[in-house]
Amino acid sequence: MFVSSVVCCWRVFAPRVSLVILIATTLLLSVTVSARADEDPAIGLASFALASGSPEQSLFYSRNLSGYPGTWLRAQALLALGQVNKARPLLQYLIEGEHQRGAAALALARIALDEGEEIEARERFQIAADAGYGEVREQALYELAELARRAGHRDMTGRILSGMEAGYWAALGYMNLAADYSKRDLNPARALVALRVALAMSEHDTVSERSRNLRSQLLVRAGYLSYQNEEYEKAIDFLDQVSLDSYHTPRALYFHGLALTARDNHRAAMQSWHRAKKYPLAYPGVQEAWLGMGRGYDLSGYLGQAGEAYLAANASYEGERVTLRNLASQIRQDGAWKSMVQDARDSEAQWFLSDSRTLTQPRMAYLFRFMEDPAAQDAVGNVSALARVEALLEEKANNLEVFRGSLKNRLETPTKPVSGRQESLFAGLETLRARIEDLRGKADRPDRLTTINRSAKSIQDIEASLRLLGERLATRDARLEQLLQKTNIVLSRIQVLRSRAASLRGRAESKLDDLALAFVSKHDDRMAHALDKTEQKIAHLYEYLALETLERGDQ
Template sequence: MIRQHGQCARPGRFRHRGIGRRLLVLVMLLPGFASAESDLDRLHAGIVRYALDTGDLPRAVLMARTLTGDDAAFLRARVAYASGRRALAIQSFASLASGPQAQPRAALLLARARVAQGHPDAALPWFRQVAARGFGSARQEALYAIATQQRLAGDSEAAGRTLAAMEPGYWSALGYQNLATDYANNDHSSARALVALRVALAMVGAETDPSRARDLRDRLLLQAGYLSYRSNDFDKAVGFLSKVSLEGPVTPEALYFHGLALSAQGNQRAALQSWHRAKKFPLAYPGASDAWLGTGRGYDLAGYLGQAGEAYLAANAAFESEQVTLRKLTDTVRAQGAYEALVANAGASEGAWFLSGSGTLRQPRQAYLMAFLEDAGAQAAVARLATLVGLEARVSRERQDLGVLAAELRRAGRSGAPGLDRVTQALTRHSALLEDMTSALGALQKASGAELDRLALAFLGEQDRRMKVASDKTEQQIAHLYDYLALQALPEQAP
């Protein structure tokens, strides 16, 4: 959601943030502003980094032209890559990474670019260079990428050795989780997978970002609980799953399997409590629809057949209602576009859904947005359109600022100030350029919006089919229950 900036209502006064920023840059260029040339270089480099990190691409492109310090070549390559000049950026990264003063940070960005191009083998030597010469998060990411390539090549032992060389934290925990997934898929026993998951849980404890650590920890506990349940080790499954936080995207699925493990132990009452908790979450989350079905099954196993029938009927009504919601959301996407229907209306500005509070997890539209953004293609489509929307808003503000400035110049022109004609002509040319940019951005938005709509409609169609399958299951359970009750009601035949 783009924040709108209105003009000041007071006559004779105006706020021109764009002019203020340009004046600040001009002042910084005056002799004596910085104590030394290197200070000014570092200041310019800091402005470019901040612009890149905050998505202010126009400012990054503008300021990159004035860079002359040690980081000038590297930052200009980053700006080139962010602005779409990928070939030039990759050439610059390669030059910086293989020069006499090889830069691990350039090698890392080059490796990422190769992976994005679909050439992970070409990225591997650069990841190895970062692992050998880099430090901190860059080295951790490089080692993780190397271990991933080793895993995909089928060499789990080599991947394990690479992961063992990593420092505790997010990247190492993620690597051991992937290793555990390989073990679970390839081994008959879940022993090695559970060991890898325990190591991952120990590693994630060193992560300094609390939200990222909590999310990964919940996913690790869910995976360990599921593997334990699949191995019929129900006590261990309950132990893992009971540690999952009660306010997270994987909470409904964890509660569902927690209920299954308790039910397998014969504790139907506790199982029903877990499933009732999971039912409070939107049906978009994995495990929520299963919990509705599990509630009916739990009453059935406990011997409360009447309540089981009521639970199945309630589940069927919930699934049919969700299908209506999905179809309305599909119509909204077709009418308004996926970005407006899913992203803006869900309250997640520019796709930053991960910044939302835990209370939004209970909102159905937010839940579908989060499920939609689990796909990397959907993430890229939303990010691309959000960038274009932000650029159009930026250009629109610049046009408004130019209009205010032109009005002030016309007012000054009436007092006979010299040289204003030339400035006014320059403003007119700039305004025409901004108008052309607005048209170009509008065309790009239309194309990107169409691609995002296609992905969103396919996702919503799949969700609708999932609800249809769940509804069919409840109808089958209701039919079986009624058949059983009918048989119980028949009089016993004499021998």
């Protein structure tokens, strides 16, 4: 009865984030520059800057590095900065060499795929699979399997997946293959087999958090398929294994309740739905769990409690619509970047729950749902990148302002005349030189002559330094003026860049606002539909109670 609204769990999983972020992060996890940091400190500095999310700093440190380590670092930094056209020739250079061929081919393949060049992408992925190793090879094979699956060649997809190492990417491939089977087969047997293989593969993933999340998703899908096939005990067994701190927990609890209801265990079903109700209504399965409580009481014969449960669901949906309207108003006023992204971590937000766990924070829940959309991921990534650029430019401008102030203070401070003191020092040096010459003529031992010669050399060096000091002091103001002019020019350029960055960010935020408002409107419609359903349930229940009362009266 309530299943259709959450069938979205069978959407094929395609991990799409912006091309720049995806390439920069996944390749960093899988490939490291083999040159040792002690061979050139710039390699270590550039690698650290790239890994810590500062590609512009990485580009600066790697600008003078030669050979493949510098080329690879610059290519990654350029990709992270979105400068694909500048990164492309560097990647092409690497793919034709002996080092990082697989990683470079994978990056070029993703670029081609993003540009719609599927044939070129397939060729590049094949090179990456042949030349790469570890995570790079597995990603390339996964992408080849996905290309085959999307083209309808499921047998080829299976062959590619069977040649992969057990781990995250193989599990992901089998999960998507299972989604295809579930859409085309009336019998879920093949889909369940693929999901079991995916579960076995996911256990070999070395990234524990990623593995837990994928395992929960696989268990929910397997449980849902088993429920659809009326294998309720099997469904319950799958769903019992879902972690209680997973993003997929609310949906798993809802399906768990459905399977228990099908076994006529309404009390246990309502316990599962009651636990699901503790999560924000943004999550799939929570809205249905509220409605399921009333249905559970109804099937158990407790009509009074059923009415109360429906009324509670009705009030919850009404409250959520108020929350969504407030969120839409804040987006229009402050923008989605602040209202949905930045404020999601603000513990002072009025509509945060007192519970500090991330999964139970309503605004964070809506952010998670919003970020399921690849277009939303791209929009948030663009605004985030531009915000980082603005912050960097502001920091540089502030530093230059301080430097410019220091230059002005130096120019306003007059230099004391040193010509008289300099002449006095030169005269003293001449006196010392004469005494040294006198001592040199009287020196009767080699060691004393050596000491006298050293003293003469020191006097000569001091004299040269005094002359240089005089020349520098004479040109001090001119050099400071030149530095001040250069500083002003750089500041002007930075201001132009800040203006351009602000303009681009404004356009990016406007696009993000449109996506966020459409998202909020969609969820408001979902709550409105849920309200209609609860009101119908309440009306039918009261109608039944009224008829039952009339029948008792007639008797």
